[in-house]
Amino acid sequence: MLRYVEVESEAALRDWREIHNLIIPTAPLSAEEVAERALRNHLEVAYLGDVAVGNSTVRPPAEGTSVVIARVLPAYRRRGFGELLFRRAVEHARAWGATTIETIVLASNDDGLRFALRHGFAEIERYVLPGDTVPFIELRQGPGPA
Numbered sequence: 001m002l003r004y005v006e007v008e009s010e011a012a013l014r015d016w017r018e019i020h021n022l023i024i025p026t027a028p029l030s031a032e033e034v035a036e037r038a039l040r041n042h043l044e045v046a047y048l049g050d051v052a053v054g055n056s057t058v059r060p061p062a063e064g065t066s067v068v069i070a071r072v073l074p075a076y077r078r079r080g081f082g083e084l085l086f087r088r089a090v091e092h093a094r095a096w097g098a099t100t101i102e103t104i105v106l107a108s109n110d111d112g113l114r115f116a117l118r119h120g121f122a123e124i125e126r127y128v129l130p131g132d133t134v135p136f137i138e139l140r141q142g143p144g145p146a
């Protein structure tokens, strides 16, 4: 149902960035920052028809731990798209050799926190970026069904 496009073109980069900055308004990324991240991370945009409805980030594993983040625009939530994006991103992380999955949620993202907790993640750390007020929460997935 969803079509996934890796961030390799200007159009995909623009769509990935727009979704990121709408969902994380406290820490917006420039086009240059996204382009730099696309070189080291696996970034994808999910399209429903021609509409970009979500995106994902997979960071390459460090000591077996990979950070995976799925994001779905509020208007397209609660249809299973987050689940599809998240599973796909985790598969990518595992193919890269990750044995442990972590995620990061902006503390004000209630939907994101609930999703992470429901998928067996538990908080390991929270931090506020310089000049920011809303903390980011880092969570790690425990063993057991995802």
Ligand SMILES: CC(C)(COP(=O)(O)OP(=O)(O)OC[C@H]1O[C@@H](n2cnc3c(N)ncnc32)[C@H](O)[C@@H]1OP(=O)(O)O)[C@@H](O)C(=O)NCCC(=O)NCCS
Binding pocket: 023, 068, 069, 070, 071, 072, 073, 076, 077, 078, 079, 080, 081, 082, 083, 084, 086, 103, 104, 105, 106, 109, 111, 112, 113, 114, 115, 116, 118
């Ligand atoms: C986390 C996030 C990606 C989930 O996206 P989503 O598309 O709403 O995810 P899903 O639809 O798969 O699941 C969300 C809920 O909808 C429910 N749902 C799924 N399909 C449904 C359907 N067809 N009808 C009704 N409900 C449905 C799920 O059971 C789930 O319910 P729950 O919250 O009670 O557990 C989204 O909320 C988001 O972008 N949050 C901000 C970013 C973030 O913090 N990401 C970090 C988490 S990796």
